[in-house]
Amino acid sequence: MLPLAPIAAAAIGPLAETALTSVAAPRVAAGAQIAAASFGDMLQQFASGTVDSLKKSEATAIAGVEGKTSTQNIVSAVMQAERDLHTAIALRDKAVAAYQEISRMAI
Template identity: 60%
Template sequence: MIDAISSISAFVERAGEAAASSQVTSLQKAAPVAQAGQSADFGDMMLQVAAKATETLKAGEAAAISGIQGKASVQQVVEAVMAAEQTLQTAIAIRDKVVAAYLEISRMAI
């Protein structure tokens, strides 16, 4: 599963290189990497989201393994797994929105 998310981040990176960079002014405030006077484009933002999702899923997996080995408390395991589940649900929602947007664009008359 983590490999699939890594491939998504690689796809986003390739798409960001191929596409012209567009400024997303409404998301500049939410982008943690963008500093004052800099703009964050959509490809960079999606790359950051994919990287953060991968980190969260890996942390959840590591916490589950630690819990099985008896090195982590049940509370720590549950918190990490819940965070991973929330991240996965967010990634699925983003994927669904991207697919819906693609289908909408493909239905447009030229």
């Protein structure tokens, strides 16, 4: 567990403990797999996951219009797609900023 976990758990409650362990768990559980995967592979998996999330959200919204699913399922799927899209946009912005910073470096 991370050293800040007890402090965060006391300050924020059980939600902080869950968040901190979910961040730390992948590093411990799949250390060899993460080390073997390249950064490009990770970005490719994230991009395909984002596209899948957007497609699922669209399909759920269409099913809702047809009356085949509940409003709660529609809202949940759309909110997940929105979070994924915001994350993808933030990653894109960071990549563009990093490229611009590198291009300004003197050779």
